Amino acid sequence: MSYKNLAFFDLDGVVANLALWVSETVNVLLRGQDYRGLSDSKTIRKCLRDLRKLGVTSTTPSDFSWSSLHIPESASDEEKKALKKRFRPYRSIVYKIAGQKGFFKELPVMNRWLLDVALSKHPHLCFLTSPIGNHHFSEDGSLVLDEKGQRCAEEKRWWVKNVLGLDNEVIVVPREMKAEIVGQGWLIDDHPKTWREFNAAGKKCYLFPDQTQDVLIRECGYTEAEAYAVLANSHPSSQESTDISQFAR
Ligand SMILES: [Mg+2]
Helix, strand or coil: CCCCCCEEECCECCCECHHHHHHHHHHHHHCCCCCCCHHHCHHHHHHHHHHHHCCCCCCCHHHHCCCCCCCCCCCCHHHHHHHHHHHHHHHHHHHHHHCCCCHHHCCCECCHHHHHHHHHHCCCCEEEECCCCCEEECCCCCEEECHHHHHHHHHHHHHHHHCCCCCCCEEECCHHHHHHHHCCCEEEECCHHHHHHHHHCCCEEEECCCCHHHHHHHHHCCCHHHHHHHHHHCCHHHHCCCCCHHHHC
């Protein structure tokens, strides 16, 4: 499978603020309140217990970013094991919360300015995003998402159309398939593992947010000074549409 399109944008963690939504939900639960019946879940209750054991009383979006939950390749086996254990409640609670029906439809937008800059140069850019849930390949080799994955894909397409207001294509594939889809194009993605795998395969991936300046310069025609200026003026927190009022209830 290869696409003529050359520009690809990841959704979660680049333009969809999954970490903010998850962190706000976890904070409600950590306060002992319920959110949409989640506190009835055994998995959630175990995660909350594990977080409390770690001394966590509240979380921030950065606790749920891939860069925070990343286990470096260079770590020793012992360090990897310890990190895995420490990250487990964070990772499990993300999957559990994100698995709720309607979750991906509600995510706040982040970095709309960056998307608009890229769209002005690459109007046909595609969104390339991974589903939650499981998948398998049918006999003819085509990808089959499970029920949760299909719902997630539908919700992500709905979100791009109705929240971003865009008709651009949304490709939903497991993370490991991203490099194949991107082909000779480029991707901006917040997952360090994806970035590392693209590099190893000689493909072009920009790690968000660290390499945003490179995207502006190499893919959007900005000069170094323009890219610097635009980044200096973009305050990530004010770029997010933080309509999180429902969590205050
Ligand atoms: Mg992502």
